[in-house]
Amino acid sequence: MGMGVEGKTPSVRTAIAEMQEYVPVRTSESLAQKLGLRLDQIMKLDANENPYGCSPKVLRALGRYSSYHRYPDPQQEETRSLLAEYVGVPADYLLLGMGADELIDYVLRLYVETGDEVIELPPTFGMYSFSTHVCGGKLVPVPRGERFEIDLEGVERAITERTKVIFVDSPNNPSGGMPSMEDVERLLATGRVVVLDEAYSEFSNLTFAPLVQRYPNLVVLRTFSKWAGLAGLRVGYGVFPLPMLRQLWKMKQPYNLNVAAEVAVHESLLDSKRLLAKVKRIIRERGRLLGMLESLDFLRVYPSQGNYILCDVLEGNAMELMQFMAHRGIILRYFKKPRLMNSIRISVGLPEHTDAVVAGLREWRASQG
Numbered sequence: 001m002g003m004g005v006e007g008k009t010p011s012v013r014t015a016i017a018e019m020q021e022y023v024p025v026r027t028s029e030s031l032a033q034k035l036g037l038r039l040d041q042i043m044k045l046d047a048n049e050n051p052y053g054c055s056p057k058v059l060r061a062l063g064r065y066s067s068y069h070r071y072p073d074p075q076q077e078e079t080r081s082l083l084a085e086y087v088g089v090p091a092d093y094l095l096l097g098m099g100a101d102e103l104i105d106y107v108l109r110l111y112v113e114t115g116d117e118v119i120e121l122p123p124t125f126g127m128y129s130f131s132t133h134v135c136g137g138k139l140v141p142v143p144r145g146e147r148f149e150i151d152l153e154g155v156e157r158a159i160t161e162r163t164k165v166i167f168v169d170s171p172n173n174p175s176g177g178m179p180s181m182e183d184v185e186r187l188l189a190t191g192r193v194v195v196l197d198e199a200y201s202e203f204s205n206l207t208f209a210p211l212v213q214r215y216p217n218l219v220v221l222r223t224f225s226k227w228a229g230l231a232g233l234r235v236g237y238g239v240f241p242l243p244m245l246r247q248l249w250k251m252k253q254p255y256n257l258n259v260a261a262e263v264a265v266h267e268s269l270l271d272s273k274r275l276l277a278k279v280k281r282i283i284r285e286r287g288r289l290l291g292m293l294e295s296l297d298f299l300r301v302y303p304s305q306g307n308y309i310l311c312d313v314l315e316g317n318a319m320e321l322m323q324f325m326a327h328r329g330i331i332l333r334y335f336k337k338p339r340l341m342n343s344i345r346i347s348v349g350l351p352e353h354t355d356a357v358v359a360g361l362r363e364w365r366a367s368q369g
């Protein structure tokens, strides 16, 4: 074995040593400090969070709960049976984790040996590449088309005997479009594990979850971060084919879902009517934001099924635009990635956020001369 830098400690795995360092996402507090603004002047529209927060029932129940000194149920029995009703699949198909992020990692650790290939369809969510690299897998990007359509032929050409997993967002983050049933069926026909990431499905009103009972290679991931406003408590889940799930149970950390998260899930599900009414408001606001953005001649706006809208900036520089808005306390997302070098993503917030965003964009346009 090779020796570490000081000749004492073992070398870290090559896959990790070769990874780029993680750029942490800033909290509202650190943004306020950096920008010299008060915390209440920050409109955080860069992480697709829920502007209405979680259910008030969650807040009350967390204060009442008295067994934080006990470990959680490793089998997640009660939570899975409540969740089964919400998702509309039997509880046997479900596994909860520390955000959908943990389940992305589990799927990859289940299938990917060093050098195995994982297909993603960029621009897309960053955790597929992150977790693939942690596993020592080789990421194979099959870029989407100019309007973010999936390149099915490209995916089929990219498949080799080492391809294990294909990740598809439904809807796609950041472009907001959905795969069609035909897309999904063709991807499933490759025989590889197809992970449909439905983190935003409550905003699209469409789920492929019931299909998992028919396809042994389909996984559907969902989360409580967005519709239920629990991003900070970290709860996601997957709908898995039974033979795959038997293997996942073997490798799951017994206490991966903490008791606070369990309490929050129970209360959110009991209060789902109220939470889904808030989702409806966000969907309405998405429509209003879309219309207002479309009226700005320097943007190309992509209709979205998520709680965010992506825009190409047709005149001017998107990174400068993002900085201009940040100085007004409006935090938008800029990605330094291919195809997105002159785009911004705006999370749908409260009506006053929409108004502030559009006013800020107009001001920026005027400042451009």
Ligand SMILES: Cc1ncc(COP(=O)(O)O)c(C=O)c1O
Residues within 6 Å of the ligand: 047, 048, 098, 099, 100, 101, 102, 125, 169, 173, 197, 199, 222, 223, 224, 225, 231, 234, 235, 236
């Ligand atoms: C497409 C997609 N999948 C998964 C996640 C992560 O979900 P969670 O908060 O449950 O880990 C996000 C969060 O932004 C996302 O955009």
